[in-house]
Amino acid sequence: MPKKFHIHTRETAPRFHPVGKYATVEFRENCAGSCRMCVKKKCVYNIFTENVLHMSAMQEPEYLYTCMSCFRCIQECTKGIFSRTINPDYRSLGDDYWRSDILHRLWYQAHMGKIPVSGAGYRGPFVATGFDSMWTDMSEIVRPTRDGIHGREYINTCFELSRRVPTLKFNEDMSLASSVPSILEVPIPLLFQPPADLIATDSVLLAAAKAAQTIGTLMFIDAGDYTEALAPYAQHLIPRLTVDNYKDHRALTGQSPAVELADAPGVENVLADLRGRHPEKTLLVGMPVDARAADRSLALAQADVDSLHFTADNHGKEVGSDNPRFLKEMIREIHLKLVEQSLRQKINLVFAGGIAMAEHVAKAVICGADGVAIDTILLVALECRLCYRCTKGLSCPVALDEEFDTDWAAQRIVNLVGAWHSQLIEVMGAMGIREVRRLRGEVGRSMWFEDLEREHFGPIFGERKVAGLGVS
Amino acid sequence: MSKENKRRKLPETRLAPSRFRNTIGKYTIKRSSSCTSCGLCAELCPYGVHPRYKNFGRPLRPVEHKCIGFACRSNDYYCIDRCPEQALTLRLNPVLETLGDYRWTAEMLLAHWEMAETGQLPVVGLEYDLGNSGGGFDKIRFQHPQPDAYLDIDDADIDMSIELNKRGDGRPRRSISIPCYGGGMSYGSMALSALVGRAKAAKALDTLTCTGEGGYPQEFVPYADYVITQVATGLFGVREETILYTPVVEFKYAQGAKPGLGGHLLGDKVTPEVAAMRETVVGSSLFSPFPFHSVYSVEDHKKHVDWVKEINPDVLVSVKVSTPTDVDMVAVGSYYAGAHIVHIDGSYGGTGAAPDIAKKNIAMPIEYAIPKVHQFLKEEGVRDEICLIASGGIRNAMDVAKAIALGADGAVIGTAEIVALECVRCGNCESGRGCARGIASTDEELGHMISEDYAAQRIVNMYMAWRKQWCALLRELGMRSIKELVGRSDLLVHLDYLEETERAGYKPAPQQHVII
Structure with missing residues (x-):
């Protein structure tokens, strides 16, 4: 039996207290002092037990971080001195897209390496923008691919970055006539890409490279950021070069299995040049997700390129547009254009920007991506709070701007990716899809808000009069 | 009346109070130390917010979840105004922001606790029919019925x-x-x-x-x-x-x-x-x-x-x-x-x-x-x-x-x-x-x-x-x-499928920002 791909996660505690959601408020002056029934002693989660030690060490009290919101202290205190509020730090965490609950879940996954599981039903809005206006489908009518929980370990999450051979040609003696390029396969549809605007110190890059090696994936890296410390991981790096500087980084290019060139006029010639020098290397072209992306991908698909790598902004939005579309729509556009021109099978598409949750990986693939690249997440795994202080030249509240233990950091990233991998398998198992490559562009395994409304509410309520999702 | 429609004996509703001593209400009432325990509030309040025992003269903690809040202002039994010592203060309970989510809002939870306690619909002004999810049931309403x-x-x-x-x-x-x-x-x-x-x-x-x-x-x-x-x-x-x-x-x-x-x-x-x-x-x-x-x-x-x-x-x-x-x-x-x-x-x-x-x-x-x-x-x-x-x-x-x-x-x-x-x-x-x-x-x-x-x-x-x-x-x-009622979807409207003028005739879908 072939070896199964498995990501080994290990509980890896954060260095700082994660920002908790709740803060307990006590009105001490009303406390009876020694009523002997103090709820603090009875806390089911023991959040008050260590509190005295925290106080004596002049630390922030732990219950700011660990309250589970059961309301029992509030409801059982004999004097009713407890109340609760949302931790103001939690409130200001992240932004509209990277919401505090998303960050919280990501930290949990980086810490524990487990799928976030909770009780009670879904708590969020009925529908929301971006990836939240589509659902993955599952089938009750069982397919042969469907083995449920016992078959999950056989679900394949590999994807390829290397060139595809559309059809094989054979000689008369049935020997292979087509030249088959070397295959660059990545075990999960997830690449790494250091975030553009946030902290990218040597420690961060080294930690991400270590994690990429452990998992077996690849990391994009600007050629200028490459240091000697990264040399042992060169097999897991994709240097990002430009048409102007690609000749300056020959040593790095020689070690890495793939090279990316930024899209620019004349990139086709450089590709041809690189192909001539390194026929075994996978060549990618990187470009922003913008209005030109679909047309450029058509043009490039006809050139000698193996994969295209698109980057949207940090919120998954189209770049350089006054009315930006979301990644979901952009992937559809690019994918479908290539399908129409019968070019989709020739190349692989990788999308980055705004991939914030495990479900985004599955949904991006359903929309038509072969894989995604995660960027901001790499820092969030290292406790980043997305306060963006670093972009203003200020210090980092979780000291990512200083040197840190890269083994610890790499394990946090491995944990997070491990948890995502498990979740990808969960949804694929539910969808009855056994290979992530077969999920690509498989919109039949998804349901979209507009379609559901039209098909099921249309016959009852008539025509929809509100544009979009009807949510503010 | 058809045979099927014969009266069934309905089960008895009985008071089943909360298991916890401090209930959570939409409003909080605080009693300051200037209270002289005159007992007027207990006499006034018809909802039982201010409990008082015959042989115990000290003021007790108000039963906050019974309080109808600011809607009571116009009543002549509004305890906040009537308290001779001005010892009572009323405000929205700040703890509500930590309770509930888009689907089950804090008010929906409170209302269901109240229903479970009394078997009656809540007297306190709570929105318990609609959640905050911005779609589905929360945007579907029954049409205004024909009066006849x-x-x-x-x-x-x-x-x-x-x-x-x-x-x-x-x-x-x-x-x-x-x-x-x-x-x-x-x-x-x-x-x-x-x-x-x-x-x-x-x-x-x-x-x-x-x-x-x-x-x-x-x-x-x-x-x-x-x-x-x-x-x-x-x-x-x-x-x-x-x-x-x-x-x-x-x-x-x-x-x-x-x-x-x-x-x-x-x-x-x-x-x-x-x-x-x-x-x-x-x-x-x-x-x-x-x-x-x-x-x-x-x-x-x-x-x-x-x-x-x-x-x-x-x-x-x-x-x-x-x-x-x-x-x-x-x-x-x-x-x-x-x-x-x-x-x-x-x-x-x-x-x-x-x-x-x-x-x-x-x-x-x-x-x-x-x-x-x-x-x-x-x-x-x-x-x-x-x-x-x-x-x-x-x-x-x-x-x-x-x-x-x-x-x-x-x-x-x-x-x-x-x-x-x-x-x-x-x-x-x-x-x-x-x-x-x-x-x-x-x-x-x-x-x-x-x-x-x-x-x-x-x-x-x-x-x-x-x-x-x-x-x-x-x-x-x-x-x-x-x-x-089964399948009578003709009696329903969905807010997003109505012209703006028609939509104005229905209760809008709550759209608060909730921190989850």
Whole structure:
């Protein structure tokens, strides 16, 4: 039996207290002092037990971080001195897209390496923008691919970055006539890409490279950021070069299995040049997700390129547009254009920007991506709070701007990716899809808000009069 | 009046106060030290916010959840103004921002606690019909009724019962007195007293509750005629006698909150009793696989149904499935395999533990699935022979009514029953010792916080309050029976499908920003 791909996660505690959601408020002056029934002693989660030690060490009290919101202290205190509020730090965490609950879940996954599981039903809005206006489908009518929980370990999450051979040609003696390029396969549809605007110190890059090696994936890296410390991981790096500087980084290019060139006029010639020098290397072209992306991908698909790598902004939005579309729509556009021109099978598409949750990986693939690249997440795994202080030249509240233990950091990233991998398998198992490559562009395994409304509410309520999702 | 419409004896509602000494209300009232304990507030307040005992002169803590708040200002008994010492202050309870979420708002939770306590609709101004989710039920409203349709009849004369067996196949014609029954909750995931309380409530209400997949504890036997035996993929606790006890067997193919994933009881909850019941090992996590490994086609499913029917000649069969695109086909297949009830469970439903990714992303919300299945069964010409039950994200009485108007016969309720037992929806049902509030826990301490009578009475109370809402609605629509409402989607409007002027005539969908 072939070896199964498995990501080994290990509980890896954060260095700082994660920002908790709740803060307990006590009105001490009303406390009876020694009523002997103090709820603090009875806390089911023991959040008050260590509190005295925290106080004596002049630390922030732990219950700011660990309250589970059961309301029992509030409801059982004999004097009713407890109340609760949302931790103001939690409130200001992240932004509209990277919401505090998303960050919280990501930290949990980086810490524990487990799928976030909770009780009670879904708590969020009925529908929301971006990836939240589509659902993955599952089938009750069982397919042969469907083995449920016992078959999950056989679900394949590999994807390829290397060139595809559309059809094989054979000689008369049935020997292979087509030249088959070397295959660059990545075990999960997830690449790494250091975030553009946030902290990218040597420690961060080294930690991400270590994690990429452990998992077996690849990391994009600007050629200028490459240091000697990264040399042992060169097999897991994709240097990002430009048409102007690609000749300056020959040593790095020689070690890495793939090279990316930024899209620019004349990139086709450089590709041809690189192909001539390194026929075994996978060549990618990187470009922003913008209005030109679909047309450029058509043009490039006809050139000698193996994969295209698109980057949207940090919120998954189209770049350089006054009315930006979301990644979901952009992937559809690019994918479908290539399908129409019968070019989709020739190349692989990788999308980055705004991939914030495990479900985004599955949904991006359903929309038509072969894989995604995660960027901001790499820092969030290292406790980043997305306060963006670093972009203003200020210090980092979780000291990512200083040197840190890269083994610890790499394990946090491995944990997070491990948890995502498990979740990808969960949804694929539910969808009855056994290979992530077969999920690509498989919109039949998804349901979209507009379609559901039209098909099921249309016959009852008539025509929809509100544009979009009807949510503010 | 038809024979069917004869008055049923409604169960008694009795006060079932909170288990906790400090209740959570929409408003808080603080009494300062300038209070002289004159007792005027206690005399004035008709809602009982200021309790006072005859032989105890000291002021007591106000019962905050009874306070109607600023709406009281215009009353001459408004304690805040009348207090001679100005010792009372009233404000919105700031703790509410930490309670609830988009689907179950803080006010919806408070209102259901109040209903469960009193059996009446809340007097305090709370929005309990609409959540904050911005879609689905929260945007669907009943059309303004025609004034001449109004039927001036008593609540007791309105028929809320629904038929479970419409096949006419010689099996018992079972009806339940309210258009709801209890969802499956397993022995092991829940405190036993809460489960038995639910069964007791089901008996009082003349409806059903469901074992979930965890076996059939002996404590259910006195209520056996009101308990559905669930047969799920792990077959935990399924024995011949549990099929024989029960009026309805439910095959659970999938659960809305985690369709396609099977069940998972974490090791912490597998106590010696639970392990004995399920015939497994103490402390070891239990998986219910997905799917039934003996069912890979409708024919296989029919074989299952036939087995059960053979074992118990009087049993009805329900088939619980989730809501994928092909849910309509599944429903029809279930009918032809001999099911009496098709139970569709939408993706936003409750659970004791599910991966967050599954709760939000797999399968469609129930609002879409009900009309889809209803319509398809009608086109197949079998709608009148099957009972269509919906669940998963049906939170309150009006959601039930809307689900019925969309095409369901009735609903299965899980979360609301738990909320009646004072769940705060913190979502920590599965971790460590389980529910800190003693509902979903088998912990040796936490699992005993609830008494059966408390649980039963709170659930009865909540349903009786819901019944009042249904009755008020049916009266306005001129209907005598909830059965007349089935599939009457012409009575519904969806705010996003109305012109702006028309939309203004309806209560807007709440759109607060909630921190979750």
